[in-house]
Amino acid sequence: MTNLATLLVNSAAAHNARIAVRHDDTALTYEQLDEASARLADALRDRGVQPGDAVAMTMPNVPLFPVAYYGILRSGGVVVPMNPLLKAREAAFVLRDSGARMALAHPMCAEEIAKAAAETGATCLATDSDTFHTLLRAAQPLAGVVERADDDTAVILYTSGTTGTPKGAELTHRNLLTNTAATAQTLLLLGPEDVLFGGLPLFHAFGQTCAMNASVAVGATLTLLPRFNAEQALDVMRRDGVTVFLGVPTMYSALLQARRPDGHDVSRLRLAVSGGAALPVEVLHDFERTLGATVLEGYGLSETSPVASFNHPDRSRKAGSIGTPVRGVEMKLVADDGTPAEPGAVGEIAVRGENVMKGYFNNPDASACALRDGWFYTGDLARVDEDGFYYIVDRKKDLIIRGGYNVYPREIEEVLYGHPAVAEAAVVGVPEPLHGEEVAAVVVLRTGEEATSQEIRDYVKERVAAYKYPRIVTLATELPKGPTGKILKREIIVPPAPAPVRS
Known part of the structure; x- marks a missing residue:
C-alpha cells in the first residue's frame, strides 16, 4: 500500500523549515505546504470525495498547484490536471471522460471551467471563492495519507490530441513514485540544496515528475514561472540561484537570444535538462558555451510517467542522443512488420517497465493498440548505436x-x-x-x-x-x-x- 503524496509527507518531516515552492515574493515551507494540502484533503473528503474518485484541477504554475495536487492524492482521490487555457468545450470533454465530479479552478480559468462543470454535472470550486476558503478554514489537517494500492491510478494525464480525441493516460502510484525516484536519484542527482526552475507547465508530465515531484522527493526548492518568458526566466534563475534548469528546445533557443552576460548571473546553474522534442545539437553546444552548464537530453511521454531514457550524468554523453533507458525501463526498436529492427536500421520505439501506464482510461481499443505483450508502442522512430544510445529520427506520423x-x-x-x-x-x-x-x-x-x-x-x-x-x-x-x-x-x-x- 502506498500513496504518491508520501513524497511530501516525508520531506515535510525531514525538511520542515526549508522552502518547498516559491513564486516571486510568495514562498511556502515544507511544513506549510504539507499542512495546506492536508487541510484540502480533509475538505475534499467532507465534500464527498472517496478513494478512487477523480478530481480535476486547472491552474497555472502557482504555489496552489502542489497544494491541490498533493491534497487530492492524500485524500485518496485521482488527480486530473487540465491545461488552464482550455475552453469550456474542451474541459467538458475531460470532465466527462474522466468522470470527475469536482474541479478546482484558478481564477484565471474559473469561468470556462464553471461552464464545463455545469454541462457535465460536476462541481466547480474557484480557488478565490468564499466557498473554497470557508472549506479550508473549517477543515482539520488530515493525518497522514489515505493508503492506495501500487497499481491504483494516481493521475490521469490527457494527451494533447495531436492524433485525434484526447486520451487519458492512467499513471499509477507505483509508476510515478519509481519514475520520480529514478529521476531525482540517478539523473538529476538532486539534494535539498538544489533549486529547480519551474517553468514547465506542472499539468504536463515533464513538469510534474521531473520538476515538482523530484524536487519534493528530496526536499529541494521549486521556483515557479507561470508563463515562460526568456528575460523573466533569466531573472528568476539569477534571483533564486537556480541550479537545475528543465525545459524544451524552444526555451533553450529563447534563453540564448535573451542572455546578457552583464545582467544575468546564472553561475549557480550546474545542470540543464532538455526533453519534449529533439534539441538541435548546435543549440546544445551554444547553450553550454554561453551559460556554462552541462546539458543532458532525455526522452519520454505522458504514457511513460514520463522518463524512458536519458544521458546519464555518471556515464559518457552523446550530443543529439536521447541516451539509454533509465533504471527500471527497457527499450527496443520494432520494424513495421512487428519484428525487431535490423542493427543500424530505423524502427519504432517500444518501452517496457515500471514507468509504463496501465492504459488509457475507459478506452480499451486505444489501450490494446498501444500496449502489446507488455510493451508500449510510442509512435516515435529512432535508431540505436553500438553503445546502446538511442537517437530520435522523428515521429512516425511526421x-x-x-x-x-x-x-x-x-x-x-x-x-x-x-x-x-x-x-x-x-x-x-x-x-x-x-x-x-x-x-x-x-x-x-x-x-x-x-x-x-x-x-x-x-x-x-x-x-x-x-x-x-x-x-x-x-x-x-x-x-x-x-x-x-x-x-x-x-x-x-x-x-x-x-x-x-x-x-
Whole structure:
C-alpha cells in the first residue's frame, strides 16, 4: 500500500523549515505546504470525495498547484490536471471522460471551467471563492495519507490530441513514485540544496515528475514561472540561484537570444535538462558555451510517467542522443512488420517497465493498440548505436515520403539550425502531385539577422541529398507552440507546393 503524496509527507518531516515552492515574493515551507494540502484533503473528503474518485484541477504554475495536487492524492482521490487555457468545450470533454465530479479552478480559468462543470454535472470550486476558503478554514489537517494500492491510478494525464480525441493516460502510484525516484536519484542527482526552475507547465508530465515531484522527493526548492518568458526566466534563475534548469528546445533557443552576460548571473546553474522534442545539437553546444552548464537530453511521454531514457550524468554523453533507458525501463526498436529492427536500421520505439501506464482510461481499443505483450508502442522512430544510445529520427506520423524516399524532418531541422541566421525551424511535408509529398521548411530568423528563403534553401541543398532539401522555405515571425513550448507542426500552414521539380 502506498500513496504518491508520501513524497511530501516525508520531506515535510525531514525538511520542515526549508522552502518547498516559491513564486516571486510568495514562498511556502515544507511544513506549510504539507499542512495546506492536508487541510484540502480533509475538505475534499467532507465534500464527498472517496478513494478512487477523480478530481480535476486547472491552474497555472502557482504555489496552489502542489497544494491541490498533493491534497487530492492524500485524500485518496485521482488527480486530473487540465491545461488552464482550455475552453469550456474542451474541459467538458475531460470532465466527462474522466468522470470527475469536482474541479478546482484558478481564477484565471474559473469561468470556462464553471461552464464545463455545469454541462457535465460536476462541481466547480474557484480557488478565490468564499466557498473554497470557508472549506479550508473549517477543515482539520488530515493525518497522514489515505493508503492506495501500487497499481491504483494516481493521475490521469490527457494527451494533447495531436492524433485525434484526447486520451487519458492512467499513471499509477507505483509508476510515478519509481519514475520520480529514478529521476531525482540517478539523473538529476538532486539534494535539498538544489533549486529547480519551474517553468514547465506542472499539468504536463515533464513538469510534474521531473520538476515538482523530484524536487519534493528530496526536499529541494521549486521556483515557479507561470508563463515562460526568456528575460523573466533569466531573472528568476539569477534571483533564486537556480541550479537545475528543465525545459524544451524552444526555451533553450529563447534563453540564448535573451542572455546578457552583464545582467544575468546564472553561475549557480550546474545542470540543464532538455526533453519534449529533439534539441538541435548546435543549440546544445551554444547553450553550454554561453551559460556554462552541462546539458543532458532525455526522452519520454505522458504514457511513460514520463522518463524512458536519458544521458546519464555518471556515464559518457552523446550530443543529439536521447541516451539509454533509465533504471527500471527497457527499450527496443520494432520494424513495421512487428519484428525487431535490423542493427543500424530505423524502427519504432517500444518501452517496457515500471514507468509504463496501465492504459488509457475507459478506452480499451486505444489501450490494446498501444500496449502489446507488455510493451508500449510510442509512435516515435529512432535508431540505436553500438553503445546502446538511442537517437530520435522523428515521429512516425511526421515522416515525409518524397518520391519513394524517406525524409526525416529532424535531420533537415538540424541542418537549418546550423545556419547562423536561424533561430527556430520546423520541417513538414505538403502534398505534391509528382513526388507525393514535398519537403517544406518554416523558419524564424534570429533578432537582427537577415536571410532570404532562397539563401536558406541553398544552404540546406549543399548539405543533404537532393531528395531531402526543402523546395519550399517560408520565413515567419513565430512558430505555433503548445503549452510546454513544443512546436506544433499540425498548426503550421505553408503555401502550396510549387510546380513539380525533378531535381
